[in-house]
Amino acid sequence: MNRMAETVWFEDEHSDDYPESLYRFQGVVPMIETLADFDESAMEVYRAVGVVGVRRAFDPEEVQAVINALAELVSRESLPEGVQLQFESRARDILPSLHGPDRLDAVRKFMLFVHLDSRLERMVYHPALMPILQSILGEDPHMFQDMALLKPPGIGREKPWHQDNAYFKVPQSAEVVGVWAALDEATEQNGCMFFRPGGHRSGPLPHFNRRDWQICDSDILDLEAVSAPLPAGGMVIFNGLTPHGTPSNRSNTRRRALQFHYRGKSVQETSDQERLDTFGAEGVGASC
Ligand SMILES: O=C(O)CCC(=O)C(=O)O
Numbered sequence: 122m123n124r125m126a127e128t129v130w131f132e133d134e135h136s137d138d139y140p141e142s143l144y145r146f147q148g149v150v151p152m153i154e155t156l157a158d159f160d161e162s163a164m165e166v167y168r169a170v171g172v173v174g175v176r177r178a179f180d181p182e183e184v185q186a187v188i189n190a191l192a193e194l195v196s197r198e199s200l201p202e203g204v205q206l207q208f209e210s211r212a213r214d215i216l217p218s219l220h221g222p223d224r225l226d227a228v229r230k231f232m233l234f235v236h237l238d239s240r241l242e243r244m245v246y247h248p249a250l251m252p253i254l255q256s257i258l259g260e261d262p263h264m265f266q267d268m269a270l271l272k273p274p275g276i277g278r279e280k281p282w283h284q285d286n287a288y289f290k291v292p293q294s295a296e297v298v299g300v301w302a303a304l305d306e307a308t309e310q311n312g313c314m315f316f317r318p319g320g321h322r323s324g325p326l327p328h329f330n331r332r333d334w335q336i337c338d339s340d341i342l343d344l345e346a347v348s349a350p351l352p353a354g355g356m357v358i359f360n361g362l363t364p365h366g367t368p369s370n371r372s373n374t375r376r377r378a379l380q381f382h383y384r385g386k387s388v389q390e391t392s393d394q395e396r397l398d399t400f401g402a403e404g405v406g407a408s409c
């Protein structure tokens with residue numbers, strides 16, 4: 122079945138069994154307080170570590186507007202072609218009983234929807250974020266993928282370790298910036314982001330189809346990881362090559378997040394073949 126052609130579907134059943142040690146952490150990502158604090162020294166940290174956290178990036182009204190907009194969109198009778206709404210496989214039984222904003226508690230991933238609501242569109246080129254993206258990319262940013270990852274309480278599945286660029290048709294020479302914003306408090310228990318500091322500097326890693334399109338667990342187990350716990354409205358800004366993952370949400374708290382990816386506006390899309398030649402395990406003769 123061609124999943125790309127579908128708009129709404131349930132995730133395939135996947136094992137949610139993984140070594141707990143994948144999410145052992147030595148510290149937290151370097152953090153600044155607000156987007157306005159992203160100065161030259163934050164930029165140096167960004168270049169060295171591949172990720173910078175911002176504790177207060179969006180204000181509570183902005184966060185609430187995003188949640189309201191998402192809740193309205195996932196409650197629509199139908200969604201236009203191109204939008205992708207994926208429910209957690211373990212939400213099959215509860216979905217029929219969820220109404221209004223509670224429907225978000227069944228969603229794993231929602232994609233390519235920001236153009237449907239001005240409250241969301243406004244966040245993409247947020248005035249406080251723009252100068253940071255411009256200085257990282259060296260030119261105006263072009264947002265090429267929007268996503269909401271909702272990891273519902275109790276059923277939100279792990280997102281195994283990966284590099285985002287392994288999913289993108291972007292030339293390897295081009296820089297990609299990911300922006301991940303917490304819409305609820307994100308903690309190690311409910312599935313906050315975990316990163317491999319400095320990992321972007323080692324370049325592309327082979328990815329394998331295991332619990333997901335991911336880095337081999339055995340390549341992660343010995344690495345030093347840091348977590349990115351954030352209050353609602355907090356954000357991480359990270360390089361598309363920085364390895365990261367999120368554990369399952371086994372707590373009873375929500376962990377909703379919004380994620381945008383940007384490349385420079387002059388950067389042209391490449392092919393799936395180039396992406397697989399770079400990240401596909403066959404291309405580099407790796408095993409897992
Ligand atoms: O929000 C998450 O759980 C992680 C999402 C992620 O890393 C991705 O979609 O690339």
Ligand SMILES: [Fe+2]
Pocket residue numbers: 283284285365
């Ligand atoms: Fe990612």
